[in-house]
Amino acid sequence: MPATIIKNGTVVTADLTYKADVKIENGVITEIGPNLSGGDELDATGCYVMPGGIDPHVHLEMPFMGTYSADDFESGTRAGLAGGTTTVVDFCLPDPGQSLLDALKRWDNKSTRANCDYSFHMAITWWGEQVFNEMETVVREKGINTFKHFMAYKGALMVNDDELFASFQRCAELGALPLVHAENGDVVASMQAKLLAEGNNGPEGHAYSRPAEVEGEATNRAIMIADMAGVPLYVVHTSCEQAHEAIRRARQAGKRVYGEPLIQHLTLDESEYFHKDWDHAARRVMSPPFRNKQHQDSLWAGLQSGSLQVVATDHCAFTTEQKRYGVGDFTKIPNGTGGLEDRLPMLWTYGVSTGRLTPNEFVAVTSTNIAKILNMYPKKGAILVGADADIVVLDPEKEKTISAKTQQSAIDYNVFEGKHVKGLPRFTLSRGKVVVHDGEIRTEEGHGKFVAREPFQAVNKALSTWKELVAPRPVERTGIPASGV
Ligand SMILES: NC(=O)NCCC(=O)O
Ligand SMILES: [Zn+2]
Numbered sequence: 001m002p003a004t005i006i007k008n009g010t011v012v013t014a015d016l017t018y019k020a021d022v023k024i025e026n027g028v029i030t031e032i033g034p035n036l037s038g039g040d041e042l043d044a045t046g047c048y049v050m051p052g053g054i055d056p057h058v059h060l061e062m063p064f065m066g067t068y069s070a071d072d073f074e075s076g077t078r079a080g081l082a083g084g085t086t087t088v089v090d091f092c093l094p095d096p097g098q099s100l101l102d103a104l105k106r107w108d109n110k111s112t113r114a115n116c117d118y119s120f121h122m123a124i125t126w127w128g129e130q131v132f133n134e135m136e137t138v139v140r141e142k143g144i145n146t147f148k149h150f151m152a153y154k155g156a157l158m159v160n161d162d163e164l165f166a167s168f169q170r171c172a173e174l175g176a177l178p179l180v181h182a183e184n185g186d187v188v189a190s191m192q193a194k195l196l197a198e199g200n201n202g203p204e205g206h207a208y209s210r211p212a213e214v215e216g217e218a219t220n221r222a223i224m225i226a227d228m229a230g231v232p233l234y235v236v237h238t239s240c241e242q243a244h245e246a247i248r249r250a251r252q253a254g255k256r257v258y259g260e261p262l263i264q265h266l267t268l269d270e271s272e273y274f275h276k277d278w279d280h281a282a283r284r285v286m287s288p289p290f291r292n293k294q295h296q297d298s299l300w301a302g303l304q305s306g307s308l309q310v311v312a313t314d315h316c317a318f319t320t321e322q323k324r325y326g327v328g329d330f331t332k333i334p335n336g337t338g339g340l341e342d343r344l345p346m347l348w349t350y351g352v353s354t355g356r357l358t359p360n361e362f363v364a365v366t367s368t369n370i371a372k373i374l375n376m377y378p379k380k381g382a383i384l385v386g387a388d389a390d391i392v393v394l395d396p397e398k399e400k401t402i403s404a405k406t407q408q409s410a411i412d413y414n415v416f417e418g419k420h421v422k423g424l425p426r427f428t429l430s431r432g433k434v435v436v437h438d439g440e441i442r443t444e445e446g447h448g449k450f451v452a453r454e455p456f457q458a459v460n461k462a463l464s465t466w467k468e469l470v471a472p473r474p475v476e477r478t479g480i481p482a483s484g485v
């Protein structure tokens with residue numbers, strides 16, 4: 001393959017902004033500097049040359065709530081690339097009682113169609129000796145160092161506190177990072193039943209049944225359990241001040257906790273659930289639900305101050321027809337929304353163009369921080385010699401109005417429909433292959449490769465060293481009195 005040179009652009013990374021050309025050979029960056037030559041040229045005049053987006057939270061072809069999410073690894077990754085995202089991390093979900101390794105075979109099969117690189121988190125959906133043992137194989141042999149725990153979806157994916165604690169301790173031993181979906185599933189189930197009994201069966205019932213307190217409580221509980229287990233913690237889809245507050249407080253107390261707002265929670269609010277059109281409201285049903293402006297402001301502040309580190313999508317797209325499974329009972333509306341194609345343009349428009357984020361912070365929260373937290377940096381998330389050439393050349397003047405009619409996703413609507421975004425890819429490169437060329441999609445099914453991630457060294461070692469230092473020890477005593485028995 002001939003070399004490619006991205007010419008005349010401004011390189012923007014998480015910590016630097018400078019003018020340079022970028023040379024790519026055999027899928028990796030081989031040179032960065034002025035006036036490079038000797039290859040096919042891509043003109044980046046007026047553009048920012050940035051590490052491609054990494055979405056740490058997607059569900060492609062996910063079996064959930066009696067159906068499968070509609071975007072699979074082909075359409076989902078195509079959507080991601082169209083919007084400048086070059087790596088996705090999906091969740092492998094074992095059925096209750098199923099071997100983690102058997103579940104992984106299913107995910108390996110599905111992902112062969114990916115257009116961009118991908119990695120997996122493993123979900124802990126049940127607990128037992130087999131899971132305990134297989135976690136080691138997953139980490140040491142399968143290149144997966146993150147384990148997801150659902151504290152909600154009672155009767156389906158939810159695990160209890162004893163299971164959380166056992167799994168978190170196992171993560172600590174293996175150098176793995178636990179993730180949590182933090183909502184109190186018992187309280188949600190009880191509120192759902194009450195709402196339905198009172199005749200609240202529309203999509204707004206979904207929001208009523210999952211108030212911010214439900215998320216704040218579970219986030220705090222997960223943080224405390226992780227601390228007792230001596231392991232860092234990653235909280236997915238942090239949507240409200242109560243959860244953010246728990247993360248902020250933990251971080252101030254020295255705990256290693258990461259928080260992940262979604263682009264949907266940053267830019268869409270709860271009024272969507274009160275829309276008169278049932279389909280409109282149901283299409284936006286996801287967990288946690290959208291919140292109000294105060295919560296949104298809290299999330300933006302977290303990204304600005306560093307108490308929240310990454311922006312994801314939780315892309316889990318269902319068609320209108322699938323959403324209608326819940327007509328007459330909101331608890332049956334498949335939970336999930338799309339966003340893979342829109343995350344970067346929406347965050348650029350509502351974050352950078354408004355002055356909430358700098359371009360460098362934009363790169364940090366969409367790519368570099370994620371690569372570091374998930375242990376794939378600098379292969380991913382970097383414009384550095386030797387890094388994979390996963391690059392988005394973002395044109396800050398290119399604009400469009402988001403519409404389901406022109407999107408790559410397989411579903412028939414878009415939750416951002418009608419939003420005008422400015423800041424779109426002129427080019428997207430996936431390991432050096434130009435997959436978006438000035439609006440033209442040139443993806444190749446199967447081009448994507450699995451990204452193996454090594455166990456964590458530094459943070460887990462620091463926490464286990466400290467845990468060992470402060471571990472309970474019997475007091476050495478002289479003159480112990482004789483037993484009273
Ligand atoms: N978020 C959501 O509603 N659906 C996807 C599954 C999950 O992440 O909880
Ligand atoms: Zn979740």
Ligand SMILES: [Zn+2]
Nearest residue numbers: 057059314316
């Ligand atoms: Zn999710």
